[in-house]
Amino acid sequence: SLQDRLQSAFKNLRGKGRLSEADIDATAREIRLALLDADVAVPVVRAFVGRIKERASGEEVSAALNPAQQVIKIVNEELIGILGGETRRIRFAKTPPTVIMLAGLQGAGKTTLAGKLARWLKEQGNSPLLVAADLQRPNAVNQLQVVGERAGVTVFAPEPGSTGAGDGGTEGTRSSGDPVQVARDGVAEARRSLHDVVIVDTAGRLGVDAELMQQASDIRDAVQPDEVLFVIDAMIGQDAVQVAQAFAEGVDFTGVVLSKLDGDARGGAALSIREVTGRPIMFASTGEQLTDFEVFHPDRMASRILDMGDMLTLIEQAEKVYDAEQAEKDAARLMGGQFTLADFLQQMEAMAKMGSMTKLMGMLPGMGQFKEQLANFDEREVDKLKAIIRSMTPAERDNPKIIDGSRRKRISAGSGTTVQDVNQLVTRFFEASKMMQQMAKGGGMPGMPGAMP
Ligand code: GDP
Ligand code: MG
Numbered sequence: 116s117l118q119d120r121l122q123s124a125f126k127n128l129r130g131k132g133r134l135s136e137a138d139i140d141a142t143a144r145e146i147r148l149a150l151l152d153a154d155v156a157v158p159v160v161r162a163f164v165g166r167i168k169e170r171a172s173g174e175e176v177s178a179a180l181n182p183a184q185q186v187i188k189i190v191n192e193e194l195i196g197i198l199g200g201e202t203r204r205i206r207f208a209k210t211p212p213t214v215i216m217l218a219g220l221q222g223a224g225k226t227t228l229a230g231k232l233a234r235w236l237k238e239q240g241n242s243p244l245l246v247a248a249d250l251q252r253p254n255a256v257n258q259l260q261v262v263g264e265r266a267g268v269t270v271f272a273p274e275p276g277s278t279g280a281g282d283g284g285t286e287g288t289r290s291s292g293d294p295v296q297v298a299r300d301g302v303a304e305a306r307r308s309l310h311d312v313v314i315v316d317t318a319g320r321l322g323v324d325a326e327l328m329q330q331a332s333d334i335r336d337a338v339q340p341d342e343v344l345f346v347i348d349a350m351i352g353q354d355a356v357q358v359a360q361a362f363a364e365g366v367d368f369t370g371v372v373l374s375k376l377d378g379d380a381r382g383g384a385a386l387s388i389r390e391v392t393g394r395p396i397m398f399a400s401t402g403e404q405l406t407d408f409e410v411f412h413p414d415r416m417a418s419r420i421l422d423m424g425d426m427l428t429l430i431e432q433a434e435k436v437y438d439a440e441q442a443e444k445d446a447a448r449l450m451g452g453q454f455t456l457a458d459f460l461q462q463m464e465a466m467a468k469m470g471s472m473t474k475l476m477g478m479l480p481g482m483g484q485f486k487e488q489l490a491n492f493d494e495r496e497v498d499k500l501k502a503i504i505r506s507m508t509p510a511e512r513d514n515p516k517i518i519d520g521s522r523r524k525r526i527s528a529g530s531g532t533t534v535q536d537v538n539q540l541v542t543r544f545f546e547a548s549k550m551m552q553q554m555a556k557g558g559g560m561p562g563m564p565g566a567m568p
Contacts, residue, residue: 117382118422120149121190128183134171142186143168154352154383159197159390166193179437184430191417191427197386198413203370203395208341211311212244214302216338218331218366219346220358221319224374224400226255228346229316230262231400231408236312237268244310246301247272248294248334251318259316266405269310271301294318298334315340323358328365335366343368344397347388349379356391363392374400377407382420454551456504456512459544463497499532503540506530515544 124145131138143164150160170189180188207213215232217225226249233243245263247270249255256272263270273292298315305313317334320327335343345368347355362368371388376399379385389396399416401407418427504512506529511518518526523537530537 117153125183125187131182134182139171153381156356156387159387179434188430194417195413197390198416199389199395202412203397212305213312214338214340215342216315216340217344219319221321223346223348225346226258226316228400229314230266231405233268234266234405241312242310243268243312244305245270246315248298248315249318250292250294271304273297295333295337299337302338323361331366344370344372346372346374349373349376349384355384356387359388359392370395370397372398377401454548459547463500502530
């Protein structure tokens with residue numbers, strides 16, 4: 116499986132102290148083969164592997180992680196990216212009802228999904244209406260009615276035996292009704308009976324054809340859906356891309372639902388669809404029951420594909436611990452009296468951030484006495500400090516004690532500030548520096564000004 120293949124690709128990196136070009140090439144090749152075997156679309160594989168190689172050999176070296184962990188981290192992040200990054204939620208209409216139209220090939224799982232989606236929406240407090248606009252197959256309307264009943268949701272369907280609005284065709288068969296009219300009537304009915312979401316089930320064909328596409332786009336034009344969800348059977352492998360492209364051109368969907376993900380051992384469709392269509396995967400259907408349905412989360416899908424939940428957690432923790440170590444080292448250095456202008460600038464930046472927070476929240480608990488000081492301290496102040504420090508020579512930065520009157524004049528002229536500004540900075544720096552030394556001796560925290568931990 117894709118999972119096993121990826122894991123064996125990473126296995127070869129274990130215990131390596133540093134990755135050579137050859138290591139990266141070999142790993143990239145294995146990842147490429149694993150993805151191709153999983154039916155991921157070729158251009159997608161090429162772009163994906165290219166990014167992995169670039170990042171793995173780039174300067175992105177983290178001291179917190181060993182090379183194998185680093186590559187896994189990169190692959191995980193790229194997988195999340197290729198799956199769409201963020202979870203995309205349904206966009207509800209400003210004025211109800213929100214109209215959701217389903218499109219896709221016959222057997223893709225549209226009608227099943229209609230029930231799942233309706234049940235899920237109902238659970239969230241919505242009042243969905245299902246609309247049976249698949250009049251292609253004799254049993255389609257009935258199937259939706261069964262699904263609706265199970266979901267406890269009302270189904271709007273053409274009257275049995277009706278021939279659809281304005282259609283003078285033969286009587287008695289549903290297939291002679293007009294699906295566009297049914298869809299339109301369904302939305303009108305939802306408005307009348309105060310359903311806030313309408314789910315329009317449509318017909319599909321075994322293959323992509325012009326008539327099907329025309330019908331779907333006619334329905335779309337008639338009901339102006341807020342979302343058009345393209346339902347695709349994840350098990351169809353390489354064909355998924357071509358079918359998705361045809362629907363993207365034919366009806367221009369807004370989101371994708373991967374169905375039968377329970378049977379998709381290879382994960383290829385999931386990885387290709389988003390990249391190829393530029394449309395987000397919004398839901399996953401994972402079985403025949405109404406509850407076999409989930410909101411699609413790219414990060415969860417990525418870790419499912421990697422099947423390395425523990426390893427990813429470990430990586431996350433390693434990075435956190437490393438950050439903590441770095442912070443401790445920084446603190447030790449400061450306590451040792453090596454307080455520099457760069458440290459000072461960092462503190463000022465932190466203060467500016469707090470300043471804008473104080474302004475935002477009106478109050479900072481326990482910091483009443485600094486409130487005013489902070490509130491008057493904003494990003495512009497920090498920009499000024501930066502300009503001044505930039506106008507200093509390296510010698511002045513290393514040892515601000517040498518900054519005498521004539522140097523101050525030069526620095527203020529160079530930074531476009533006043534001599535007073537420079538004086539203030541130097542004074543503040545020495546104050547902060549003294550405070551750090553006191554802290555180092557006494558081991559305590561003498562309060563704030565300038566000294567944010
Ligand atoms: P439609 O033609 O697009 O409306 O597809 P249907 O909703 O009628 O589904 C076709 C078949 O696939 C039915 O037998 C469903 O029970 C089955 N099916 C739909 N979704 C899933 C799924 O997520 N997992 C599995 N295993 N079967 C599914
Ligand atoms: Mg159907």
